[in-house]
Amino acid sequence: MMSPEQAVVVSILICLAGAVLTLLVSRSKTVAGWLAFLITAATAALIFSAVAKVLMDGPSPHPAAFWVMPRFGFALRIYVDGLTAWFLLLAALIAVPAFFYSIAYMRHYEHYSVARYYPYFLLFLAAMYGLLSTTDMMWFFFIFWQLMTLPGYALIRFESRKPENIRAANKYLIMMQIACAATMVGAEVLAVTGAAVRGTVNLMYDFDTVSANLPLLLSTRPMATAFAFALFLVGFGIKMGMWPFGQVWLPDAHPAAPSPVSAMLSGVMIKTGVYGVMRYFLWLVPISAQADYPLARWGMIIAVLGTITLFTGTMQALKQEQSKRLLAFHSIGQIGYILLGTGACMALLPSASPVTSALATIALFGALFHVLNHGLFKGLLFLNAGSMLHATGTQDLNKLGGLMKFMPLTAITALVASFSISGVPLFNGFVSKWSIYVAAIQGSGSARYLAVCALVAILTSALTLASFIKFFGVSFLSRTSTLVRTKAETGRLEVPWMMQLPQVVLALFCVLLGVVPAIAFSLMQRVLQASRGGLGTLLANVAPMKTGLLTGASPLNSAALLVPIALTAVLGLMFLLAYGISKLGRAPRRAAVPWLCGYVREADCHRYSAHNFYGEIKRYFGWLGGAPHPHAGKKPALKELT
């Protein structure tokens, strides 16, 4: 039986070998696709077993060292604690459907070879496994970061005949290098006074060493330490798409990549930034340094940045008319929620009162849960957008309409994802947002700004809803557009089952976690108990929630509660009642065309398209930026719309 650390290293090696193998068989798209999928599935199985072991039996006592070169402070030490396990779980959970989806999806790229797809995609995955589990803040951080960035760059510019994709990829590359530099400079600042503290090996950039030196550094050089943490926030903030950095690269990069890659970029890659913030700001700082570490102030900064991020990202998303660009802006928006939860946790953690520190844990639960949920629903949404692209050949929402009639299964999964991201009760997004609101509003007794942050978050969730009503409405509902009608005449629009299956699986996860959130809450409880390092120990000691299938979720002070199963039952009964009432009169039913107020036929120029939605709101927030078209910033001419 492998230890969790060995399992991670083996997974990375399998991915690297897989990259070579898929390159060799890349002549055949199908063979390469299946091979890549099987490799991913194998690593996912390894990762799942490692995660299960960590969450059931607890983590290993020490990081496992695989390759140590003491003279340079260079060591591949891998450690899988609860926090790492949670993010690894997310990576494997999204990677499997994304790779499976790729098999059929990549066939429609007639002019591009998959030799520049699967190998890079596998390297990208390997890098994420590594980045999430290495304990080295310098060299192996750099190696894994570059291993993630460079294949990511190649994947974003996969469709290299479109100049805008090249520009998007270049932007991504530059931003990621800045982020890498910022984070490494930060690590250097923290390590510069490092001495051998533990054992004989001088691993000056290792988490253990840095963590052990931190109390001294915090008390003697507070400004330098604060500078280092600010650099971490900038570096990981760029990665995760935090305002103002996210707007620079993210909305261009995500739409440029092939859809399964977009799903991984948005679902998993940007979460490595979240992981970094959580790891460095909470788990790196030992409890003994608490007095000198301005945790609450960092919490405030992160919570406020999160609030700005969620509002700006979502408001800019509201202006979008390209399906994947819209989703990319929403990634920024949803990252804002995660940051708000993380910030609220940090702001509330130093409190002496047990109720408030329980709220801190609930805030972190909200953030961690939203990390998983966002991976599930945003991954699904990008696959939906990919299916729409596959069927119609366009990302332009103005040209779509009435797809539900032609691709019903994709439509239903897109509706589930839209409901999840908008926080409709009984879907997973609601539960994580609920946790964040509960913590932020109840915690506003000790950190007053949190009430306003929570309110902005509630308002933003209405904006998210508006945006997804538009996204779902104009593409799947509304009326068939000329483009869709033409496409439907030439062939079947619904995607093949191999693309449907991953969408259905992700949609089922969204519903399952929404109706039975107790699964996620009890997992997260184990996650915290299995990651006892630094300030994380404070979080691990609290069990803030009562959860269960029938009792739902409720904080220990019982001041809030959510029992989705009861709500499902009541809503279901009321649905039946409404159905019964509608059948009372035994009214006959007939299909007809809508009344066009006397016009005889329907033309595309009379349709109400994505461009027309929410004109007043868009006008009032015009100053906020977020052009609906990536580069020119020009509005489409009327001719293009029709």
Next chain:
Amino acid sequence: MNMDRSMIWMTVAGVLNVGLVLLVAPFFQGVLRKVTARIQSRQGPPIPQPYFDLLKLLGKEDIESGESPVMQRFAVYLSLATVLTVACLLPMGFPAPMNGAGDVILLIYLLTLCGICTLLAGLAAGSTYSLVGISREMMSMITLEPQFAIAIIVGALHTHSFRLDTVLNGSVYAVDGFPFSGLIMLVVILMSFQAFVQRVPFDISEAETELMEGPLMEYSGPKLALFKYAHMAKLVIYSTLFVALFVPWGSEFAFPLGWLLFWAKVFVLVLLVTLVAATHARYRIDQAIRYFAGLVAVALVALVLASYGH
């Protein structure tokens, strides 16, 4: 044993709330129409007319003009279902039946879900007029939702609880000293109440004279009946929510008196809505949004005051 009794109590109270909303909603609508007519010097229909209208519609032909009829049906049933579920979350002279199943955050989001159903229905019908209507409806939802959310959060901040029975019991005034935040929110919600119940001057998304009922334009027969029913029920729901949150006085009396007083207050609120609706003209959407945005700004002041305990 205790569990069983509370389950039975919950079921009884839930059935009572749902039944009452279904029974009373058309009556309120009848009163509203009658009083409006009298104000405008018309005779007006008899008060039970909405009951007959609903019954008539239930038997009329159901014409589905959208391209995804399944979505049309789903949206219609869910629309009434959500309103009735909300009825189970509200105290209507008794404690809320689903007190043990959710809190006020769930309430805020379920009220949004009521709106979503109308939006989906309009989108599924697909007529241009419906889409114009739903775009307007969504924009007003964006500016309206934070107002009720703030009112509820103010109550939650004062009582340190999200529980329905605690918050929906005049909690906005539950402070030591003068309840500034509560009174500000009372004024704010009163000033936008017409919009919550979608009556003139804020029935912009339906705007009969320009959009021909907007999202409902393509609906007929039983589907229209359900929508109308949900619309009438919304008036009752929001009125009871308002009374529970802002006008708690008198609910401590014993059963028949407190209960009667509660519904009397709801009735007075409905009359107020009628009076405003009958004497005002509809706003344009941009005017309405500016108006609501101003109210949101005022409400934010109340929220800040509340977080400082005023």
